[in-house]
Amino acid sequence: MTPYTYTIGQRFAKVAAVHGDRPALAFSDGTTITYRALDELAARMATLLRSRGVGRGDVVALFTAKSPLPYIAMLACLRLGAPYVNLDHTSPSERLARILERCRPAALLTDSDLPPELVPALKGAVVLGPGFDPTTLPLDSDEVAVELTGTSPAYLMFTSGSTGFPKGAVISHAAVLNFADWAAKEFALTSDDRLTNVNPLYFDNSVFDLYSSLLNGACLYPFTRDETRNARSLVQAVEAAGCTIWFSVPSMLMYLTTMRAIPAGGLPTLRAVVFGGEGYPKPELRKLHSLIGNHTRLVNVYGPTECTCICSAYTVSEADFSDIDSLAPLGRLADNFDYLILDDNNLPVASGETGELCLLGPQVGLGYWRDPERSAAAFVQNPLNDRHAERMYRTGDLVNLGQDGLLRFRGRKDNQIKHMGYRIELEEIDAALYAIPGVVEAAAGYWRERTAYGHLVAAVSAERPLDEATLRESLQQRLPPYMIPDRFQILKRLPKNQNGKISRQAVIDLFANPEKAL
Template sequence: MQINVLEYLERTALRFPQKTAFADDDGALSFSQLQARAQGLGSLLAAELAPRTPVPVLLEKSPGAVAAFLGAVYAGCFYAMADPSLPDRRLVGLFQVLNAPLLVTDAAHAQRARALFPGRVLVLPEDDPPADPALLAARRAQATDADPLYAIFTSGSTGVPKAVVVSHRSTIDFIDAFTGLFGFSHQDVLGNQAPFDFDVSVKDLYTGLATGATVYLIARKYFSMPARLLDLLCRQGVTSLTWAVSALCLVTAMNGLNYKTPDRVRQVLFSGEVMPPKHLRAWRKALPNARFVNLYGPTEITCNCLYYVVDRDFADDEPLPLGTPFPNERVFLLDENNALVTRPGGLGEICVAGSALALGYYNDPLRTQAVFVQNPLHNAYRDPVYRTGDLARVGDDGQWYYAARRDFQIKHMGHRIELGDIEAALAALDGVDRACCVYLADRRRIAACYAGTAEKADVAAQLRKTLPAFMLPGLYLRLEQLPMNKNGKIDRAALTARLTEKGGGPVDR
């Protein structure tokens, strides 16, 4: 029985020691090199940290970052990616949630790390440190599959980010099903699009380790240059794309597939947002022999819980089904009275049970208890369920179709974002008295509405210093007063109607 993801690496390093495991524009690591580097770093960390300690990693997406993640795991700890592109204030918020004693970084980010992080900063040495086999063996001997493996931050409605902690067990359970269902092998080359602080990347990382597939880490810059992106896919012989919907739409929106077809791609798996049928049709036309799969699932249930293999073209106004549950995952709909929804036309919240569930939010028991709950259908035994907050409707064909968010969380540019997080940052700015954000789904834009004296351009400039790029509003609307409903709350519907009718004045970023 496998209890640790490191067994993926160790088995694959025995089978394919010299095969490229991870590569990018600047270099590559073979499976044997990756294992040696991770064991050396793990020995350094194990000498200083207790098991199950969080290890923030402030590195660019690279093969070296993967080695740092696995080094934390060899030490019996768990890793959390801290993307250097995040603003200082956001990084400080992540560090405060983790309250970690040590951070891993490199020379390029060491000065910034020391200024922002209150604990010890471990700068990766130029040469791989030696491994301590006895220390590593002792750490492995006390480990269980319920131990945390990684933490990924999601947006928080109070302005404080949430760290979703996922165990070895959940990751192994999902990756074994994922790689088996979609036939990944050592002959594949995976084109990694997702940043390492986005859980889509988990599928790339551990699929590569489990199967021996090579993972090519595609730099962010390529996704603003479709021609160069497609050149890269062809040059590297990429066979599989597990991408956010927004990344696929970028290529088709800029007519990239008219320039070149990455004809070695045999499957495209997408998630994060609702896939527009016209973009899907363009990809299917360009790759008629490839398999296309619609994936659904939030970070809290370890990547995905539902999948639908696309078997036909869909009209522009025709939604894609959410599909079938992954093995060993129980997925069901509950209405507002916590009753099962099964009838056609019924609307309910998507709920998930099984070993795929995350351990919860790190250092945040109240928010954990709010969504990781006892199954409302019974109290006979402990049966944890994650309430996703996503609503789905049962179609006449018996399939489920995504409907909306239950709250003010949105899916934008492949990321799950709580509008309250942006509102908190907006309300904290000078010259902003009250603030409200709405999402214009048909235009795929976040709109920031506020009352105050600050000019829109100044508000936009200030937000760029505090929020990640994917959370920045694309529209700004300044009012003397925000509209209120009969309950004395900000009338979001009125704001949405006004923005839809007149627009809020786009601001260049």
């Protein structure tokens, strides 16, 4: 029987010992790092971090592009018990500074010059880089293992927040290990598998890429942001690498099919194409199925960032296209999850009725980093368990359970949407709009124009002349690119509901019927 491991560092060390000469990371430029080499590089990086005062519980921020460095650094942090957080290069400095202020990192690793606006937010943190080579770092031959438990934080992942401030979900070592074991079982992963990493490292989907591969002896193929922008080149690179497992948001796959980058029977080595993070419209999904469905398993997955990336899976079949207007089911929850579907009174809904999906189990996160109020609202005691403590995560997603035993998504309880795979609180866009001088009223919305792609839209009223260019330029100082509305309307006043509040739905309707604009 394999000894149980309760930290990611222990698990990776065992995998590296078994698969030492096999490739762990392979890049498009030909760079390949074996498991043995990656384990040693992580040990060298851990030595450096320890020498700079980083220890258990300290946050390490990573401001890096895709290269060997961030993968080495993440594993080094996990050895030390120092939770890491990957930062988005494309986010405005103002937003990144607020994230850093919330994290209070002990160290920041970078491979580029740091924007000067971020320096005050670091408040004495050690800044490492750019320009150092991990292979030249000394190795501590007397390295003492850090005592950790499975509940120790492994990483922070920031998502949009309804108060206008991003939330930093905290995920434990035990949660990641449970997730990696589920992935190995669900996709029958072996050391012969080659997983793509087209997802940005600051994005939740990358958790599947990283840990499904490196904790199971498979090889991870990272693709940079530039490499994912050329559809045909990306498909050719995936084919040349012989990748066997793909995971991305549906928007990425729709981009590939729209650009006709995937020929019929293409991507022949892929045995599973996994997608999640947003709904995949059936007309678009059918295009992909017709191209590769005969040789590739297409899997729709669901899971909030707060519950370690994925909690359910559903394999798409030809029968799913008999109803072209619905989304594919969320499927069945992973074996290591339990769930409740609750009404507004915290009582289970009747069979087949719609309610809020609430998740329980070892992949449920630890809360939000240094954010007790929002943690207390989302991570709660199971209201049906009066016998012992049992943490439950309220997803805010409305679902129902069909007679076939499958969960289906029915909407949201709040104003959170998924756009290009990113979870966005519309109130965060509202807050950024209200921060623009002259704006009196503001509301963002999500409008799907009977197409595969939805549009972020926004309407404002102002006390002084404003144009779309000014709005867009101002928002670019506060929000990442994926949160900038595609379309704007500047009105005398925004539509209200019967209670005199701004009607978000009426704002959305204005973009479908612009002649109704006030």
